[in-house]
Amino acid sequence: MPTIDLFGRTIGLLQKSMDLRMQNHQAIAANIANVDTPEYRAVHLDFETGLRRALAASRREGSGGEAFASVEARVIRETDPSDLGDHNSVNLDNEMIALAENQMLYDAATQIINRKLGGLRYAIQEGK
Amino acid sequence: MSDITLVSQLNAMRPVGNVAPAAPAAEGFGEALKAAVGKVNDAQLAADGAVEKLQTGESRNLHEVMISLEKADISMRLLMQVRNKVIEAYQEVMRMQV
Amino acid sequence: MDVFDSMKISASALRAERLRLNTISSNIANIATTRTPEGGPYRKREVVFRSTDNLFERSLEEKMRGAAQGVEVAEIRTSPEPPRMVYDPSHPDANAEGMVAMPAINLFEEMADMMTASRAYDANVAAVKAAKHMAMKALEIGR
Numbered sequence: 001m002p003t004i005d006l007f008g009r010t011i012g013l014l015q016k017s018m019d020l021r022m023q024n025h026q027a028i029a030a031n032i033a034n035v036d037t038p039e040y041r042a043v044h045l046d047f048e049t050g051l052r053r054a055l056a057a058s059r060r061e062g063s064g065g066e067a068f069a070s071v072e073a074r075v076i077r078e079t080d081p082s083d084l085g086d087h088n089s090v091n092l093d094n095e096m097i098a099l100a101e102n103q104m105l106y107d108a109a110t111q112i113i114n115r116k117l118g119g120l121r122y123a124i125q126e127g128k
Numbered sequence: 129m130s131d132i133t134l135v136s137q138l139n140a141m142r143p144v145g146n147v148a149p150a151a152p153a154a155e156g157f158g159e160a161l162k163a164a165v166g167k168v169n170d171a172q173l174a175a176d177g178a179v180e181k182l183q184t185g186e187s188r189n190l191h192e193v194m195i196s197l198e199k200a201d202i203s204m205r206l207l208m209q210v211r212n213k214v215i216e217a218y219q220e221v222m223r224m225q226v
Numbered sequence: 227m228d229v230f231d232s233m234k235i236s237a238s239a240l241r242a243e244r245l246r247l248n249t250i251s252s253n254i255a256n257i258a259t260t261r262t263p264e265g266g267p268y269r270k271r272e273v274v275f276r277s278t279d280n281l282f283e284r285s286l287e288e289k290m291r292g293a294a295q296g297v298e299v300a301e302i303r304t305s306p307e308p309p310r311m312v313y314d315p316s317h318p319d320a321n322a323e324g325m326v327a328m329p330a331i332n333l334f335e336e337m338a339d340m341m342t343a344s345r346a347y348d349a350n351v352a353a354v355k356a357a358k359h360m361a362m363k364a365l366e367i368g369r
Contacts, residue, residue, distance in 0.1 A: 010176040017183040018364075022229065025360065029232040029353045030277075030294040033239030035346050036246075037275040043293045048185035055180055075293045092349055103356045105183070108190060110363045112179055115197055117368060119204060126212070 009058050011116055012065020013051065014109045020047040020073050021106040027075075028102060031095045038086035042095075047073040161214075168207050171200040229361045231294070236357070238278070238296030239350040245299050246273045246343045250336050257331045260319040267309045268329040276300035305330065 027043045034040040050071040058067035080089035175196040181187040249271045259268035277295040307330040315324030 010179055013180060013183055022232075022360070025229070025357060026232040026235065026294040029235045029350075029357065030296070032346075032349050032353045033235050033242075033297045034275070034277050034295065035239075035349065036243075036342065037277050037297050040277055045293075048183075052184040052186075055184060077293075092345070096349060096352065099353060099356050103360055104190075106360050107363050108193070109183065110367055112193070112197060114367050114369075115201065119201055122205065123208065126208070 008064040009055070009067075011113060012058075012068045013055060014113045014116075015065070016054075016068035016071050017051060018106060018109045018113075020045070020051070020071070021102055021109070023047075023073055024102050025099070025106070028095055028099050031090045032092070032099070034088070035090045035092050035095075036088065038088060040088050040090065041077040041079050042089045042091070044076045044078060045073040046076060047071065050074070164207055164210070168200070168203045171196070171203045175200040229357050229364075232357050233354055235294060235296040236350045236353040238298060240347060240354075242273070242275060242297045242299050243343045243347040243350065245302075246275075247340065247347070249273050249302060250340045250343065253329075253331050254333065254336050257329060257333060259329060260317070260326060267327045268331075269309075270305040270307065270329065270331050271302055272305055273302050274300040 024045045024047070027045050031042045050073070051068070054067045054071045058064070061067070078089050080087045175193075178187075178189075178193040178196045182190065182193045253270050256268040262268050275297050276299075278298045279292070279295055309327040310330050311325045312328050313324055314320060314326045317326045320326050
């Protein structure tokens with residue numbers, strides 16, 4: 001019977017995911033703050049591929065949450081393709097959507113971690 | 129997710145009349161418990177998979193994740209209560225005067 | 227990488243946009259001002275934005291330092307545009323030819339700028355709300 005180790009792969013993934021999403025929020029906040037700054041290049045973070053790779057590695061090696069500790073977000077600076085105006089590459093509508101999505105996924109991770117830890121606590125207390 | 133109540137599992141086991149006459153009841157029960165635990169484990173793994181897909185961007189299906197988490201949770205709690213009842217029953221039996 | 231850093235970033239933008247709004251209000255209020263302490267008609271004020279790293283005393287995570295920048299007003303500069311000459315001989319400040327030097331302020335331009343500043347302000351308020359919401363959610367872990 002396959003076993004699930006105590007604070008295993010999923011909790012490791014969720015923890016790292018929360019870290020990365022907080023960083024992502026910073027980048028999005030910076031973009032929104034600089035929506036009117038001339039010559040500003042929008043910052044985007046790419047981390048979902050990193051998470052996926054760490055997940056695959058963790059499954060391959062049968063390890064738990066340690067595989068996620070080293071996942072880093074990749075910083076991408078986007079330049080304005082058109083040559084109009086002040087060369088500011090922030091698209092406010094996209095940033096607002098990214099803000100909402102990021103927050104939703106952070107909240108989801110919080111809730112899921114809560115449930116998993118609650119389940120462990122329940123099991124330890126023997127359901128009493 | 130199929131029903132894992134004790135009674136249905138025991139019923140499924142009954143037609144298999146094998147091994148020594150004294151043992152069948154105990155065998156059937158052990159198998160039933162093992163199967164139940166296996167199913168709970170599967171539910172947990174399915175929930176973990178859904179969470180992984182959500183966080184790595186493969187799927188944005190939030191309600192799928194929350195529902196499979198809840199299913200895993202409930203089946204775990206059911207198994208827990210069954211275990212408690214079984215232990216209670218065992219202790220009850222052990223306390224009987226011979 | 228903490229939530230207060232992102233709030234500081236959003237706060238810097240709120241400050242900057244509010245300053246811009248004040249400048250715009252000043253421009254609109256003085257759209258017909260022909261006398262100023264420095265002489266001549268009122269000259270339009272403009273804000274120049276610049277992104278900044280100087281918001282944090284504690285060091286930000288190395289990677290995010292260059293990436294997550296706030297915004298500040300680099301300067302409030304006076305527009306070099308020459309005043310509009312309008313023919314109005316009855317005006318007390320009319321010159322010998324009856325021309326008055328009026329401020330070179332276009333009301334519609336100022337209104338458009340005001341809407342942009344307002345929209346940016348709202349967007350940053352939303353960012354602050356999101357950060358606060360995330361922090362509150364994190365506090366609920368284990369409860």
